[in-house]
Amino acid sequence: MPKSLFLNSAPPLMRLFIASAMALTVSAHAMAVSSPQSTTPSASDVAGKTKASGDYGKTCNPNEAMIKSTRHGDENTDPVIVCSAYAPYGVAGTMSNYKTPEPEKGDDAYGNWSSAINEGNPSGHTYTCPEGTLMTGIKHKDDENGSTYYRCSAFSINGVVQKLRPGTVLKFPEDDHEKSCPAGQIMIGRSHLCDNDGKCDEKASSTYTCGYVRAL
Known part of the structure; x- marks a missing residue:
């Protein structure tokens, strides 16, 4: 039966309940919309210079943020x-610089x-984007x-900068991973760790910290 016909045939209170459930379903799927314009990084992304071994770079399109990282290979593999666009609870947000460029x-x-x-720091490194x-x-x-x-960007909804709270932490071997933030979360930090033998190279582990905006 078509949704419109089903709704019209239901009692008024039931129609309200069904419509609310449908809206909630749409909102849940609108939290983080995948971007078709996100592709393998190119040499031109790396300070405009010819690509050398180990060089890579990616800058998201305006009003998009990082949501997934994939790598299968050593430092010579980008x-x-x-x-992705980010719309917590179905409300679209925008990105801007957070200090004087x-x-x-x-x-x-x-x-x-x-x-x-330093990616190969003997003690590893952790970087978290500034608050908001x-x-x-x-x-x-x-x-x-x-x-x-x-690269970090201020995240605003209706002109108000939002606080992003740490959520899921994704841990993986740097040279072999395919990890995405869960629905409703977006990347806010990264760590490159040293393994037990003290090595911090591309075979060591990395993490991405995903963040979320509390219900509006």
Whole structure:
């Protein structure tokens, strides 16, 4: 039976209950909408220079943030970063820079890049986007011990910057993973860890921290 006919034939109170349930279902699926424009990073994403071994970079499209990372191979294999629009509870949000842009670092109206962080730091490293921001890009220079940079953007709904709370933590071997934030969450941080033998190269573990906005 068509949904419209089913609704019309139901008592008024039942019609209200059915309509509310349908709206809730639509809202749940609208939290994070996959972007078809997110593809394998290209050489041009890496500071506009010719690609060298271990170099990669990805900047999300305006008003999109990172939601998935895939990599099957060593430092010569680029990870594939997937970005998505983010609409917690069905309410669309926008991304912008959170501090005065520094064009020489690649900042623009949609986000700010971090300073260089040593990927092969003997103690590993953890980077979390500042409060009220989410991750909208990542780039790396040189081999598995080179420098990693993170791009973060302020996340606003109806002009109000939202606080993103840490949620699911995805842990995986850096050189072999395919991980996505759960529905309703978006990436806000990354760690590259040292394994028990003290190695922090591409075979060591990494994590992504996913965040969420509390119910509006």
